[in-house]
Amino acid sequence: MYKLVFALLIIAIPFSVRCQSGKIQEPVVKPFALIAGGSKGIGFAIAEALARRNYNLVLIARDPDTLLLAKTRLESAYPVEVFTLSYDLSREETATAIAQWCTEKNIRLKMLCNVAGLGGAEDYLNLSLDSLRYMVRLNVESCMAMSLTLLPLLEANAPSYILNVASMAGFAPMPAKNMYSATKSAVIFFSYSLRYQLKEKNISVSCLNPGPVFTKPGIVEETREKLGWLGMKMAVSPRKVGEIAVQETLNGKLIIVPGTAAKLMSTIIRALPRRLVVKIYNNVGK
Numbered sequence: 001m002y003k004l005v006f007a008l009l010i011i012a013i014p015f016s017v018r019c020q021s022g023k024i025q026e027p028v029v030k031p032f033a034l035i036a037g038g039s040k041g042i043g044f045a046i047a048e049a050l051a052r053r054n055y056n057l058v059l060i061a062r063d064p065d066t067l068l069l070a071k072t073r074l075e076s077a078y079p080v081e082v083f084t085l086s087y088d089l090s091r092e093e094t095a096t097a098i099a100q101w102c103t104e105k106n107i108r109l110k111m112l113c114n115v116a117g118l119g120g121a122e123d124y125l126n127l128s129l130d131s132l133r134y135m136v137r138l139n140v141e142s143c144m145a146m147s148l149t150l151l152p153l154l155e156a157n158a159p160s161y162i163l164n165v166a167s168m169a170g171f172a173p174m175p176a177k178n179m180y181s182a183t184k185s186a187v188i189f190f191s192y193s194l195r196y197q198l199k200e201k202n203i204s205v206s207c208l209n210p211g212p213v214f215t216k217p218g219i220v221e222e223t224r225e226k227l228g229w230l231g232m233k234m235a236v237s238p239r240k241v242g243e244i245a246v247q248e249t250l251n252g253k254l255i256i257v258p259g260t261a262a263k264l265m266s267t268i269i270r271a272l273p274r275r276l277v278v279k280i281y282n283n284v285g286k
């Protein structure tokens with residue numbers, strides 16, 4: 001009998017120690033990041049950089065097929081869960097609907113990335129009023145609305161992060177990209193102030209301002225044609241932009257400019273008087 005009890009103890013003690021240590025049985029609760037505009041381009045690269053750091057993801061975009069492709073790519077490469085929601089972020093009701101979905105699903109939201117935005121070769125005076133309104137709604141209103149409606153979840157999971165994607169185009173007025181640079185400067189100003197407003201809530205706000213990122217062939221052509229050698233030097237790959245954006249957001253940096261040449265150029269642009277920069281841009285942009 002004694003021998004039997006002794007044998008059972010020998011088996012049971014290491015097992016209970018392993019359970020108490022918590023290393024084997026404790027469920028790993030991964031944080032979530034939501035990427036508005038996460039199915040392609042810079043948004044997808046940000047999603048991938050977060051997946052590499054073990055974040056579960058919620059990706060928002062309009063096209064369900066591209067979303068599914070992104071989900072499949074991420075889930076097959078990383079041990080994370082990816083939810084996809086097909087919404088048009090320029091629509092007034094979208095931000096509330098997404099926040100409601102996240103709350104119902106009890107999403108442990110640690111990072112909100114407002115990435116989706118519209119630019120392009122055509123701008124003010126060459127676009128219809130409807131297209132210009134769409135640009136303002138997508139670039140500015142969606143960023144403002146998503147940050148506000150998801151704030152309670154970010155606060156509940158603090159310390160947490162908001163990453164807004166603006167552009168180097170937001171550092172100075174650009175006549176050829178008038179509304180684009182105006183919307184991106186609004187995102188930069190919004191981020192500066194929001195960072196102070198959310199400091200006490202332990203939510204860090206960052207703003208990514210890339211130079212050229214070759215997410216589609218049109219951007220390569222436009223950069224080569226309008227900015228020449230310097231533009232090509234400033235270009236950074238989407239993957240690198242995603243990695244830098246996430247790393248520096250987690251480090252709590254406010255203004256993020258990926259790439260040495262782009263960083264140098266943006267420092268000069270921000271230091272020069274606006275009247276001079278707008279003149280230079282006016283000549284370059286023609």
Ligand SMILES: NC(=O)c1ccc[n+]([C@@H]2O[C@H](COP(=O)([O-])OP(=O)(O)OC[C@H]3O[C@@H](n4cnc5c(N)ncnc54)[C@H](OP(=O)(O)O)[C@@H]3O)[C@@H](O)[C@H]2O)c1
Nearest residue numbers: 037039040041042061062063088089116117167212213215
């Ligand atoms: N690429 C550059 O050179 C560059 C430089 C500086 C700043 N940026 C900024 O970086 C951001 C991303 O640019 P990108 O070149 O990576 O763009 P992209 O390749 O066109 O990807 C845009 C993403 O946003 C989604 N999206 C677009 N419109 C949407 C809408 N109305 N509702 C919901 N989702 C929408 C797209 O999916 P669906 O089309 O399926 O909706 C896609 O997932 C933009 O804000 C842009 O201004 C880009």
